[in-house]
Amino acid sequence: MSVHSEIKKITTETLKKMKGNGTKISMLTAYDFTSAKMIDAGGVDAILVGDSAANVMAGFETTLPITLDHMIYHAQSVVRGTQRALIVVDMPFGSYQSDPKRALKSAVKIMKETQASALKLEGGKEIAKCIKKIIDAGIPVMGHLGLTPQSINQFGSYKIRAKAEEEANKLIEDALLLEKLGCFAIVLEKIPAALAKKVTERLSIPTIGIGAGVECDGQVLVYQDMVGMNKGFAPKFLRQYLDLHTEITNAVSQYVQDVKTKNFPNENESY
Numbered sequence: 001m002s003v004h005s006e007i008k009k010i011t012t013e014t015l016k017k018m019k020g021n022g023t024k025i026s027m028l029t030a031y032d033f034t035s036a037k038m039i040d041a042g043g044v045d046a047i048l049v050g051d052s053a054a055n056v057m058a059g060f061e062t063t064l065p066i067t068l069d070h071m072i073y074h075a076q077s078v079v080r081g082t083q084r085a086l087i088v089v090d091m092p093f094g095s096y097q098s099d100p101k102r103a104l105k106s107a108v109k110i111m112k113e114t115q116a117s118a119l120k121l122e123g124g125k126e127i128a129k130c131i132k133k134i135i136d137a138g139i140p141v142m143g144h145l146g147l148t149p150q151s152i153n154q155f156g157s158y159k160i161r162a163k164a165e166e167e168a169n170k171l172i173e174d175a176l177l178l179e180k181l182g183c184f185a186i187v188l189e190k191i192p193a194a195l196a197k198k199v200t201e202r203l204s205i206p207t208i209g210i211g212a213g214v215e216c217d218g219q220v221l222v223y224q225d226m227v228g229m230n231k232g233f234a235p236k237f238l239r240q241y242l243d244l245h246t247e248i249t250n251a252v253s254q255y256v257q258d259v260k261t262k263n264f265p266n267e268n269e270s271y
């Protein structure tokens with residue numbers, strides 16, 4: 001049974017109210033219909049159709065190769081599987097950074113073709129004009145600061161960000177700017193917990209942390225990571241709630257054995 005009895009769609013306003021009354025926000029990624037159905041039934045507040053689909057679904061090393069059309073396909077599948085959670089879609093690398101007009105065109109395409117409720121863009125000051133253009137068109141935007149995987153080639157690694165004072169100060173300035181531009185929430189990825197706490201206290205919009213400590217207004221994880229499908233991926237911030245890699249490979253082995261030994265299908269499973 002689902003944890004929510006009456007289905008009331010979560011909106012960006014709901015998330016802002018949750019910060020106001022101290023209710024923590026839960027968010028998970030989803031890229032497909034079946035997972036979205038399970039995640040929504042579990043009562044998560046928001047679903048992120050993350051560009052991490054490039055890693056998790058397609059096996060790329062980085063999030064850079066995923067295209068606008070790929071993101072739209074994933075988002076359409078998630079929207080069809082979701083009744084309650086707010087759906088936020090990542091704008092992929094290259095679809096918004098070049099200029100505000102291009103950013104708006106990409107944003108409108110996602111919104112028109114998916115019926116998702118909001119978009120997420122990585123970066124601060126450098127993409128301020130693009131964010132403003134999208135928000136001015138009536139599209140809710142979630143910011144993303146700290147470790148922004150689309151900039152991996154600049155960072156050189158997926159290590160924690162903003163440990164040094166200069167980078168931490170820039171992150172605070174960027175967070176305040178994103179709030180001023182009208183973002184409804186900000187993801188803080190892999191930064192010191194003390195810095196995330198400081199940012200969270202300074203902002204009136206919610207912060208959603210991933211590897212950013214418990215004082216953020218909410219938390220997000222990649223679904224396949226939290227259910228243990230991604231064997232060998234065990235960063236410090238990740239809590240694995242299941243070991244589905246083992247469960248699924250054992251089930252597959254059993255199925256293979258049953259087929260080979262003619263134990264499957266049995267009479268009840270035949271017409």
Ligand code: KIV
Pocket residue numbers: 029048049050051052053090187189210220222
């Ligand atoms: O794409 C993604 O999964 C993300 C989360 C890690 C926040 O951006």
